[in-house]
Amino acid sequence: MVASSFNWIADLGETVHDALVSLGAFTVFVGRLWYWLLVSVPRWDTLMPNLYQVGVRSLPVVALTGTFIGMVLSVQSYAQFRQLGLETRLGAVINLSLVRELGPVLAATMLAGRVGSAMAAELGTMRVTEQIDALSVMGVNPIKYLVVPRFLACFFMIPILTIMADFMGVCGGFFYSVIVLGIDKFHYLENSAVFVTGFDLISGIAKSVFFGGAIALVSCYQGFNSEGGAEGVGKAATSSFVYSFVGILILDLFLGIAIQNLQSFLYPGGTKLL
């Protein structure tokens, strides 16, 4: 009786303990990856397929979602801005939200769903079928051989995907606002040009690099540590997406705050939207 009423304390303790152990293991994993990133250059023939998978194969879906987000932004904000007679400001609103937030986050989300879970599943299968052990036994470091190229591929390709999402979003927003809703083209573009600065574009792309790195780390870690056959691999794939997505949003908040501070430090006057 006494024992059972204190069970939750034990459960809580166990949960905290497990979480700390996983955090420690993840930190060690990241540390080992850093080591291999610093001391070795991956061979082109292991890097290339990953760049292709992460970059080229993700472009269509990123382009498609980017276009639609651009149009949706236009649909959603038009009515409000029209009431104020400020519909040409849509150019600023849509494009600013795209390059600062939606482009990078969208590209990262797509990458986490398309590439992250696939990486976790692939590495997870390699783990449970002992292919990772087979690599180690041949004297090949699995972190160096499997994780480094995947990390680099995400790291280098996500800015390109972000630019694609930004670009297609801008096009989608322009198409819906100017062609469908008939907003004046000159002022739409004029407002975009005034309010969206190079800093906004660059800061969005800079953020995306962190997202890409986080996705690769989380997914590879999940794959590497999956156990228990097909079920474990499935779990690794799902949790890699969930953790990546949560990670993206948390990073986005903190990077957003940092970028905001940097911007008001660099451009104290700043431009005002309204």
Place this chain on the structure above:
Amino acid sequence: MIDMVNTAEQPLIRVEKLTIRFGHQTVLKNIDLAVPDGQTLALIGESGCGKSVLIKTLVGLLEPVKGKVEFDGHDMHKLNEKELAGLRQRFGFVFQNAALFDSMTVGQNVAFPLEQLGDFSPSEVREQVLERLHEVGLPKNVVTKSPAELSGGMRKRVAVARALIVNPEVLLYDEPTTGLDPVMSDVINELIIRTRRRTPVTSIVVTHDMHTVRRVADRVVMLSPYARLAGGQPQILFDGTPEQLDQTTDRRVRQFVNGEAGERLLELAGDTSN
């Protein structure tokens, strides 16, 4: 005779007081084993007794909770990653489930260890691959197939070819003939013997196949599942030559060698009646 095989001056592999546990399950306890240079040792024992665990520990894939494994004077579990990788290149390891890389073709699988060494031209590698596949009785046209397109027995033989291609000093075979037809089993037995004749290789062959034991082994070691031992009994039930296997008086060893279920049937009947 047993003493003679045990007291070579400097054994290549020395296992001392090795204890391995998974959670609360003790798999191996206080295992002592010394394998001299050039010996072919057959490791037998009932399913689940820890044979695979033991040979994986020899190459540092599993960490012991107690005891140590020395290879050529180095403690396998006290080396840094680089030293361990260097030593592992002196091993060839055939995994129980083959563990072929399924993202590569059969040819790439067999070539992989050789390419990691890096001192062979592509044509030399290709020639070696074909020769090794021929040795295990596989036709030329498997080179371009993916592992998924092969039968289980074919995969096993590819794994043997992959382990042999770098002419390692130590070969660890985990059930190399399980799942093969009698003719192909004998091809593999013959290959193990021939490899031994050609180079002074040290081998440990995990097997259930008494025919293989009698054909290839200089020495036989039989393990018992730890859970089946009464307190204090040694886990190594038998250590001697294949000829001595037939003279042993130990009931458990005799039953294993002759393939008799004995009192196990009674135990099973007891389990079902409960």
